[in-house]
Amino acid sequence: MARVDPEEYVEEVLAVVERIPPGRAMSYGAIADYLSDRSGRSSARLVGSIMAKHGGSVPWHRVVAANGRVVPGHQGEALARLVGEATPMKNGRVDLSRAAWWPE
DNA sequence: GGGGTGACCCAGT
DNA sequence: TACTGGGCCACCC
Numbered sequence: 863m864a865r866v867d868p869e870e871y872v873e874e875v876l877a878v879v880e881r882i883p884p885g886r887a888m889s890y891g892a893i894a895d896y897l898s899d900r901s902g903r904s905s906a907r908l909v910g911s912i913m914a915k916h917g918g919s920v921p922w923h924r925v926v927a928a929n930g931r932v933v934p935g936h937q938g939e940a941l942a943r944l945v946g947e948a949t950p951m952k953n954g955r956v957d958l959s960r961a962a963w964w965p966e
Numbered sequence: 967g968g969g970g971t972g973a974c975c976c977a978g979t
Numbered sequence: 980t981a982c983t984g985g986g987c988c989a990c991c992c
Contacts, residue, residue, distance in 0.1 A: 868990080890974055905988045906974035912990095914973050922973075933973045953980095971991085979983080 871901055872916050875909055878965055879920040884947040886963035887956050889928040896965060930955040 878893055890906040890913075898904035906928075913922055923940035926932050930952070932940045937954075945951060950960035 871989095894974085903989070907972055907987075908974090908989055910973040911971090912973090917973070925973080927973080928975060936973090969992090972989100975987085976985095977983105979981105 871897070871903065871908075872912050874901060875912050876916060876920045879913075879917075879922065879925055881965050882921065882924040882963055885949050885961070887924050887926050887944070887949055887958065887961040888963055889926055889958060891928045892962070892964070893925065924949075926956045926958070928958070930958045932956065 874897055875893060878888070878896060882888055890909045894904035894906045894909045896904075897909070909925075913920075913925060917925075921943075922933065923936070923943045932944075932955070941951075941954065944956060950957040
């Protein structure tokens with residue numbers, strides 16, 4: 863069967879992240895679900911793992927965990943960027959209820 | 967071929 | 980709000 867190469871999957875993930883408009887955010891699970899419908903393979907852990915390796919070229923700060931928490935190690939920076947883009951926040955966490963976005 | 971690992975997710979305490 | 984345990988699934992060695 864023609865499973866997508868890891869590099870292709872990475873490209874898809876990065877493409878979706880780049881498509882996230884300012885002031886919006888997506889959770890790893892959401893991206894995984896979107897890619898699942900597109901490439902058949904997804905898992906929130908996969909997306910996170912990919913971001914850890916190849917996320918340096920995309921606005922990873924717009925990607926947060928499903929509970930609205932920002933990535934460890936860069937919270938301060940991510941938070942500042944999110945605030946600068948008017949992303950809905952709540953006590954240091956992203957309010958996904960308002961920031962949730964979907965690539966359509 | 968087998969085992970360990972993880973930018974996660976959900977529910978319970 | 981924070982912490983714990985269990986589950987998930989592909990990646991890397």
